[in-house]
Amino acid sequence: MRVAVIGTGYVGVVTGVSAALDGHDVVCLDIVDEKVQSLNSGKAPFYEPGLDAVIKKLVKAGKLRASTSVVSEVARSDISFICVGTPSKKDGTADLSYIKAAGKAIGKALKKHKGYHVVVMKSTVPPGTTHNTLVPILVTYSDRLPITFGVCMNPEFLREGSALADAAKPDRIVIGELNARSGKVLLEFYKKKKCPILRMNLTAAEMVKYVSNSFLATKIAFSNEMANLCDQFGIEVYDVMEAVGLDYRINPHFLRAGAGFGGSCFPKDVSALAKVAKRANVRTRILEAVLHQNEEQPLRVIDMAEHELGSLSGKEIAILGLTFKPGTDDVRFSRAAPMIEGLLVMGAHVTVYDPKGMDNFKKEFHFDIKYAKDPQDALLDKDAVIFQTEWPEFRKIPATWYAKLMRRPLVIDGRRTVDPAKLHKEGVKYLAIGAGNQ
Ligand code: NAD
Numbered sequence: 170m171r172v173a174v175i176g177t178g179y180v181g182v183v184t185g186v187s188a189a190l191d192g193h194d195v196v197c198l199d200i201v202d203e204k205v206q207s208l209n210s211g212k213a214p215f216y217e218p219g220l221d222a223v224i225k226k227l228v229k230a231g232k233l234r235a236s237t238s239v240v241s242e243v244a245r246s247d248i249s250f251i252c253v254g255t256p257s258k259k260d261g262t263a264d265l266s267y268i269k270a271a272g273k274a275i276g277k278a279l280k281k282h283k284g285y286h287v288v289v290m291k292s293t294v295p296p297g298t299t300h301n302t303l304v305p306i307l308v309t310y311s312d313r314l315p316i317t318f319g320v321c322m323n324p325e326f327l328r329e330g331s332a333l334a335d336a337a338k339p340d341r342i343v344i345g346e347l348n349a350r351s352g353k354v355l356l357e358f359y360k361k362k363k364c365p366i367l368r369m370n371l372t373a374a375e376m377v378k379y380v381s382n383s384f385l386a387t388k389i390a391f392s393n394e395m396a397n398l399c400d401q402f403g404i405e406v407y408d409v410m411e412a413v414g415l416d417y418r419i420n421p422h423f424l425r426a427g428a429g430f431g432g433s434c435f436p437k438d439v440s441a442l443a444k445v446a447k448r449a450n451v452r453t454r455i456l457e458a459v460l461h462q463n464e465e466q467p468l469r470v471i472d473m474a475e476h477e478l479g480s481l482s483g484k485e486i487a488i489l490g491l492t493f494k495p496g497t498d499d500v501r502f503s504r505a506a507p508m509i510e511g512l513l514v515m516g517a518h519v520t521v522y523d524p525k526g527m528d529n530f531k532k533e534f535h536f537d538i539k540y541a542k543d544p545q546d547a548l549l550d551k552d553a554v555i556f557q558t559e560w561p562e563f564r565k566i567p568a569t570w571y572a573k574l575m576r577r578p579l580v581i582d583g584r585r586t587v588d589p590a591k592l593h594k595e596g597v598k599y600l601a602i603g604a605g606n607q
Contacts, residue, residue, distance in 0.1 A: 170358055172196070173246035175271045177204045177235060179332065179433070179499070180291060180325050181252035182213050186223055187336035189232040191361045196242045197235040208235035216498040216525050217332050239271075243278035243286075248358055250289045250323075251275070251303075256433075261440040263295050265302060272303050276310025279318055287319035287354040290345075290371075293378050293438055294322075295445045299371040304347070319351030322371040324378035329432070330496025342366045345374025379445075382438040383456060388423040389430045390462040396426030396603025397469065406603030407585070426603040428557060428583030429466035431493030431502040436463065466602075467504040470555050470581050471511045473600050473607060477579055478552055482516030485576065487547040490558025490584070492526035500529045504583070505557045509536050522547040524560055548574040559584040568595040 170193045174185040177199040185197040199205050204214040211225035227233035236242050243249045253267035268290075275288055288307060290299045299322045304315055311318065322345030327335040341364055346352030352368050359366065369377075392410060399406040406426050414421030430436065443456040471481070478484055491505045492498060505521065512519050513536065522541040523530065531540070541547035544566050548554055554575065556563060568591040571578045580592055582601040589599040600607055 170194070170248055171246040172358075173198060173239075173243045173249040175199075175239060175243070175249060175251050175275070176253035176267075176292075177201075177208055177214060178252065178254060179215060179217070179329055180327065181250070182208065182215075182220070182224075183217070183327055183332045183336050184250050184252055184291060184325070185233060186220065186227060186333070188358070189227045190223070190337070193232075193358070195227075195233045196246070197233070198237065198239045198242055199235070200237060200239070202237055205235040205237050208233075217329065218496055219333050223333065239274040240278045240281075243275050244281040246286065247284075248287045248289060248354060249275055249278075250291045252291045252325075254433075255292050255294055255437075255441075257437040257440055260444070262444045263293075263298075263437070263441040265294065265298060268292060268294060268298065268303065269306060272306035273310050276307045279307060279311035279313055282311075282318075285318060285350075285354075287321060287351050289355060290320075290322045290375075291325050293324065293382075293434065294375055295441055296372045296375045296379070298375060299345070300347070315347060319354055320347040320371065321345060321351050321355045322374040323355060324374055324381075326378075326381065329499055330494055339364050343374050343377050344368045345371040347371060379438055379442045382435055383442055383459070385423050386430055386435040386439045386463070387455060387459050389425075389427075389435075390459040390466075392424045392426040393429065393466045393602070394462055399603050399605050400607060403605040405605050425585070427466075427585070428470060428508070428602060429463045429504045431504045433493075433499060433501040436460075436502040464507070467507045467557075467583070468511050469602050470508060470583050471515065473581050473602075474512075474517075474553050474555070474579075475515070476607060477598070477600070478577070480516075481512060484517045484552040485550055486512055486517045486519055487541070487551045487554040488519060488521045489523070489544060489547060489554060489556050489563055490526075490560055490586075491521055491523035491530040492558050495558055495560045498525040498529050500526045500533055503530070503557075505530070506534050506536075508555065508557060508583075509534075509538060513537065520547050520551070523558065524562060526558075545570060545574065551575045552577045553579040553581055555581045555583060556586040557583050559586040563587065568592050568597060571595065571597040 177197045185195045189195045207214045396406040410424040446453040520539040572595040578597040
C-alpha cells in the first residue's frame with residue numbers, strides 16, 4: 170500500500186518504519202523541515218535505540234522517505250495515519266489543534282483524490298473526537314461524504330525505548346472503524362502482524378487507549394503509595410510486590426515503586442480522561458487520586474534528603490537522569506522537574522546530568538541549575554546524589570567515586586538504579602523509595 174504518515178515524531182516515525190518493514194511504500198510528513206531533512210538523511214529526529222540503522226536501510230531501499238508536502242502526498246496515497254501531538258492544555262484537557270490542522274490538510278487532499286482512501290487516527294484523542302471532530306472536518310474540506318472514503322481509529326501502544334520491537338510484535342491491534350469497509354482496509358494493512366486484532370467502533374477504540382494508560386498509571390501510583398507505607402514499617406516494598414505480583418490476577422508488571430511516572434502519555438492521558446469524565450458529570454475519584462499521588466511522589470526524595478542533611482539551604486545536590494525513562498531523550502512530564510523545583514525552593518544548589526536528555530531539558534524547562542559534563546563531574550563536592558532515571562550506564566559508576574568525589578557520600582535512589590551492597594562496602598549511605606531504610 171502507499172502509506173502517508175502525518176507527524177514525524179516518536180509515533181509517526183515508528184509507524185512509518187514498521188509499515189515500510191512490512192513492505193508498504195511510506196512517506197512521512199511533517200510541517201517542520203528539519204525533521205523531514207533528518208529522516209531523508211537516514212536519521213530519526215529523536216533518540217530511539219536501533220532506529221537510525223533501520224531508517225538508513227529503508228531510505229536507501231526507497232521504501233521510506235519524508236516530505237513537507239502534506240496535501241499532495243496524502244492525495245497520492247491509499248491510507249494515511251494521523252500521528253500528530255495531542256498535548257495537555259493548561260486546564261488538563263487535550264489540545265486538539267494539531268489534529269484539526271492535520272484533518273484540514275487531509276480533507277484538501279481527499280478533494281483531489283479519485284479513489285478510496287482510509288484516514289486513520291493514531292494519535293491519542295478523547296472519546297468521540299474522531300467521529301465528532303475529525304470526520305466533519307474531512308467532509309467539509311473534501312466536499313465528499315464519508316462513505317466515499319474510510320475512517321479508522323487505531324490507538325498506538327508503543328513504549329519509547331523499545332518502540333521498534335513493540336511495533337514489530339504488538340500485544341494486540343485495535344481497529345476502531347466508521348464502517349466495515351474502512352476496517353477491512355486497515356486489516357489488510359496489518360496482514361503481516363500475528364497478534365489478536367480487535368474491531369470495534371471509533372469511540373470504543375479511543376477509550377481503549379485512555380483506559381490502558383490510566384490503568385497502568387494507577388498500578389504505578391498504587392505501588393508508590395504502598396512504598397511510602399512500607400517505609401514507615403521498615404519493609405522493602407520490592408519484596409512485597411514480588412510476592413503480590415505472582416498472583417496471576419495481578420501480574421508482576423508495573424509494580425516497581427519509585428519517584429512517579431512521567432513521559433508524554435500517562436500524565437496527559439489520565440488528566441484528559443478525568444476532564445472528559447468531569448464534562449460528562451461522572452466522578453472519577455481514582456483518576457484524581459492517581460494524579461495527586463504522582464504530583465507528590467517525586468517530593469519524597471526531597472524529604473529523604475532533608476531528613477539526612479537537615480536544612481537544604483546552600484546544600485549541593487546532583488540529580489542523575491532527566492528523561493522520563495532510560496532509552497529515550499524524551500523529558501516531557503519528567504519527574505526531575507518537580508524535584509528540581511522543590512530543591513530550589515528549599516535553597517539547594519542543583520547540578521544535573523543525563524546521557525541523552527540534557528538538550529531537550531534545557532529547551533523545555535528554564536531552571537537556574539548547572540549541567541554537568543559527565544557523572545563524575547556531577548558527583549564532585551555534592552552533599553547528596555539523587556537518581557531520577559535508571560540509565561544502565563549509571564549502574565557502572567564505580568562505588569569508589571561516591572566516596573572519593575562527594576563532600577558527603579549520600580545516594581538517594583528514586584528508581585533502584587544502583588547496587589546498595591557495593592555502595593555500603595565503600596561507606597556510602599544508600600536510601601531508596603520504599604526500601605524501608607530511612
Ligand atoms: P511528537 O510531538 O513527538 O510528534 C508529533 C509530530 O507532529 C511533530 O513532529 C510535529 O511537528 C508534527 N505535526 C504537528 N502538526 C502537524 C501537521 N499539521 N502536519 C504534519 N505534522 C504535524 O508526538 P508523539 O510522541 O509522536 O505522539 C503523537 C501522538 O501519539 C500523541 O497523541 C500521543 O499521545 C500518542 N502516543 C505517543 C506515544 C509515545 O510514546 N510518544 C505512544 C502512544 C501514543
